[in-house]
Amino acid sequence: MTFAMSAPTAEEFHAPGPGNFNLPGFFDVAGEAITKPMFQLVLAAVLVFAFFYLALRRGALVPSRLQFAGESAYGMVRNGLGRDIIGSHDFQKFVPYLVTVFFFLLVNNLFASIPVIQFPTFSRASMAYALAGLSWIVYNAVGIRKHGLVGYLKLQTVPSGVSPFMYPLLVPLEFFSNIVVRPVTLALRLFANMFAGHLLLMLFATGGLYLIQDYGGAIGIVSGVAAWVLAIAISFLEILVQFLQAYVFALLNAMYIQGALADEH
Amino acid sequence: MDGNLNMIGYGLAAIGPGVGIGLIFAAYISGVARQPEAQGRLQAIAILGFALAEALAIIGIALAFVL
Numbered sequence: 019m020t021f022a023m024s025a026p027t028a029e030e031f032h033a034p035g036p037g038n039f040n041l042p043g044f045f046d047v048a049g050e051a052i053t054k055p056m057f058q059l060v061l062a063a064v065l066v067f068a069f070f071y072l073a074l075r076r077g078a079l080v081p082s083r084l085q086f087a088g089e090s091a092y093g094m095v096r097n098g099l100g101r102d103i104i105g106s107h108d109f110q111k112f113v114p115y116l117v118t119v120f121f122f123l124l125v126n127n128l129f130a131s132i133p134v135i136q137f138p139t140f141s142r143a144s145m146a147y148a149l150a151g152l153s154w155i156v157y158n159a160v161g162i163r164k165h166g167l168v169g170y171l172k173l174q175t176v177p178s179g180v181s182p183f184m185y186p187l188l189v190p191l192e193f194f195s196n197i198v199v200r201p202v203t204l205a206l207r208l209f210a211n212m213f214a215g216h217l218l219l220m221l222f223a224t225g226g227l228y229l230i231q232d233y234g235g236a237i238g239i240v241s242g243v244a245a246w247v248l249a250i251a252i253s254f255l256e257i258l259v260q261f262l263q264a265y266v267f268a269l270l271n272a273m274y275i276q277g278a279l280a281d282e283h
Numbered sequence: 284m285d286g287n288l289n290m291i292g293y294g295l296a297a298i299g300p301g302v303g304i305g306l307i308f309a310a311y312i313s314g315v316a317r318q319p320e321a322q323g324r325l326q327a328i329a330i331l332g333f334a335l336a337e338a339l340a341i342i343g344i345a346l347a348f349v350l
Contacts, residue, residue, distance in 0.1 A: 035348060036348055036349050098327070102327075203338060206338070206342050206345075207334070207338040207341065207342070209345070210338070210341040210342050210344070210345035210346075211337075211341050213345050213348075213349075214341055214344045214345050214348075217348065262330065262334060263334070265330070266330070266331065266334035266335075269327075269331055270331075
């Protein structure tokens with residue numbers, strides 16, 4: 019089912035729907051339209067790189083404020099996600115990946131709250147799935163390189179402490195859950211949070227406008243203003259959700275890597 | 284009565300995650316109440332649990348609109 023683009027008419031309110039997320043292209047490159055989310059991805063990458071490059075360019079022993087901010091941000095991911103989750107033995111190889119994922123995702127999410135941009139990049143599902151696909155490749159490659167293919171599959175699918183009679187039931191289930199479903203839930207969690215949040219904001223904003231403009235009367239104006247106040251409140255909630263989803267994505271990445279590296283039985 | 288079966292489905296599907304998140308934070312509050320020093324360590328676990336339980340509710344609302 020699709021909804022029309024929300025253009026409030028005098029008769030009816032067209033609620034925002036998934037159609038509102040199909041943004042038109044700016045210009046064409048080799049036949050493919052470059053849309054706003056694509057542009058935002060590149061912009062986020064440039065911003066993250068620029069921040070860390072400028073923060074760490076002149077590494078002084080007594081840090082400037084920007085250097086302190088950059089080092090704190092890097093240190094938070096390195097210690098909280100890398101060292102504490104993956105373990106102090108072999109976490110250092112994965113810190114660049116985790117830092118990149120966390121900050122790239124955070125900046126893309128925060129685009130939804132920045133005035134002119136106002137579109138969360140990962141409300142386009144394909145982009146969330148691409149990031150989750152990269153995560154899938156990383157944690158599987160890490161596990162296969164350490165344990166070999168058979169050993170890695172045994173680690174992921176055969177739970178310890180279970181009698182062998184249960185294996186025909188448990189092994190396919192564990193395989194499905196650990197190897198097939200993990201990237202899907204990673205991507206779906208991120209995409210659905212960003213999609214639902216943005217949809218909610220659009221609903222309150224356009225709904226308030228419709229109530230004030232077209233419904234009119236005392237009820238219309240009061241409830242329209244209330245809708246707009248709620249839109250502001252939900253914007254703050256959305257900022258929290260954006261930070262949270264970026265953190266959880268990076269945290270789950272770290273946990274999957276740690277699970278792939280684990281030495282069991 | 285106009286409406287959409289998707290939304291009824293979402294409403295029913297939100298019961299589970301609602302209860303689950305309540306349980307997670309009940310455990311977190313109990314843990315911090317017994318041992319306030321553990322708040323930092325427990326907070327990371329609580330946030331992780333919250334996100335995992337919330338994922339199902341969020342998938343519900345997103346698919347209720349998209350499908």
